Amino acid sequence: MSAVKEDMNKTLLERGAKHVSATNARAFDIVASHGKGSYLWDVNGTRYLDFTSGIAVNNVGHCHPDVVAAISEQAKKLIHVAMVASNEPLIRLAEKLAELAPGNLDTVFLNNSGGEAIDAAIKMARFVSKRSNIIAFTGAFHGRTLLGTALTAAKSHYRDGFEPLPAGIHHISYPYCYRCPVGQKAGSCKLECFDLVEKAFKHFVKPESVAAIILEPQMGEGGYVPLASGYSGKDGYMQRLRELCDKHGILLIVDEVQTGFGRTGEWFAVNHWNVVPDIMVVAKGIASGMPMAGVISRAELMKKWLPGKHGSTYGGNPVACSAALASINVIEKENLLQNARTLGAYLTERVKSMAQKYKFIGDVRGFGLMLGIEFVDAAGMPDGERLSRLVDECEKRRLLLLDCGPSDHVVRFLPPLNVSKEELDEGLSIFEEALSVL
Ligand SMILES: Cc1ncc(COP(=O)(O)O)c(C=O)c1O
Known part of the structure; x- marks a missing residue:
């Protein structure tokens, strides 16, 4: 009689069900063992073509050798120093991000996750503008902190049961052209949906009380919707938002957590419009899975966010910074x-x-x-x-x-950015x- 091989996925998941919180949901009943490039193996040895990239994190594929080497080398020297002292990888990374970020965005605050960086960006916007209201969009996903949850309107599921949420956040309809919020036809509209922003000012929030407008240039969890992609005229939605923000002294925040670091074919998706935001939030693809996120803004604004007004024990961790530098280098080199x-x-x-x-x-x-x-x-x-x-x-x-x-x-199809044509064809x-x- 042949021995039946144990299903290690099942065994481990049953063990995990006893002690790992169920709220930490997963898409597949797989226990991952290892990964290489576009492939992921489970503990039974089954190989999967992974077109999830750890939700847009593994932009240079699983365990890229340059990233692995950078992490190991740095871990031998210094793993953590917190706010006790600065460290060289942090300074080098800040210089590199200043070089890559749009326009005059040249100053960086680093922490550990996208949601946390969104919170930081909102705190910064409120503090430096001395205003309180925020405009976000229906369909947005900005994270799972309480502030991130309040900004999120991708699904009521993400908010339900957590109310009351932080106040002062107002949602208007995202320009989702396949299901136009104002009933126009993609390709022939005049961006009528932009009037919704003006209407918000008229009906429920005075522009001079608005600290920031925050948006994803391509909506992620909300359905992979690029901003107003059905509009074919010259000045698009992003340009119009920029003008409107300038007119009223409102800060424009772009959430590049999912779209950043080459995912959309540009370093940052906002580059598709040639618009420079006031604040950009990055995470995910920045460090190939080492926990890292950041807020990038211009020096003049960052200076107003006074020392010690915000902070993070692990932010700017030298190992994560080394992983980020190596990941960015791979994107350039390849x-x-x-x-x-x-x-x-x-x-x-x-x-x-x-x-x-x-x-x-x-x-x-x-x-x-x-x-x-x-x-x-x-x-x-x-x-x-x-x-x-x-x-x-x-x-x-x-x-x-x-x-x-x-x-x-x-x-969603989001293979690593170094996927080969053969792997894409296989998928x-x-x-x-x-x-x-x-
Ligand atoms: C656009 C966007 N913003 C913020 C977040 C939150 O990031 P994190 O899960 O790292 O907190 C996500 C996560 O999916 C995201 O896609």
Whole structure:
């Protein structure tokens, strides 16, 4: 009688269920063992093509050798020093970020997670402007701290049960062209949705009381929606926001937590509009999975955020900073912005041609290697049920894809930026086979 091999995923997950908080949910019943480039292995030795990149964190793939070397070398010298002293990797990273960030954004505050950095950005905006109100957008996801939760409007699930949330946050509709909030048609509109910002000033919040407007240049958890992508005129939504903020002395904050570090084919997604925000929030792809996030602004504003008004024990940790420097270097050395553009265009074209055949694909959208594919039912309504089957069928065929959107009806492709064409083709053929059995 042949011995039945133990399913280590199951055994470990059963053990984990006893002591790991259930709130820390996971997309797949997999216990990851190791990763290399675009592939992830579970503890049973099964190999998956990983097009989730740890939710846009592993932009240079799993365990890139340069990043691994930088972490090990730094760990031998100094792991932690906190606010007791500065450290050289932190200073080098701040210089590098000042070089990469748009326009005059040249001063950096570092901490540990996207949500924490969003909190820091809002605290900074309120402190330096001496104003209190914030405008955010429906569909936004800005993290899970209480302030991040208050800014988030991607799904009521993220807010429900946590009220009362911090006050002074007002949401207006995001320019989501496939489902235009003001009933216009993509391609022929005049950006009528922008009036919603002016209306907010008229109806519920005076512009002179607004500290900041915060937005994602391409919405992440809210459904992979690029900002007003259906508008084809000259000055787009981002430019108009910039002008409006300048007119009223409001700070423009862009949340580049998911879009940053080459994901969209530019260092930062806001570069697609050639607009310089006042404050930019970064995380995820910055350090290949070492906990790190940051707030980047111009020196003149940062100086007003007085010493000790904010801080972080682990922020600017030398190991995380070394990982960030190595990750940025890989993006430069391997020309990954170009790869994201070229392969992103190829991916979009391939999926658009599949959409001709599968009518339940309603929309295909996104910048670079940040592609969202929206599933709809016969009436054009979001179809999360079919999308969930798609994700399962892909997993069965060893391709990992994540969903997003308020009805979990958008599937996202976010392979590492150094994915090869062959790996992309491998994923696309699995995806197409999965579409055919839905
Ligand atoms: C756009 C955006 N902002 C903020 C966050 C919060 O980041 P973190 O999970 O690192 O706190 C996320 C996380 O998914 C995000 O996508």
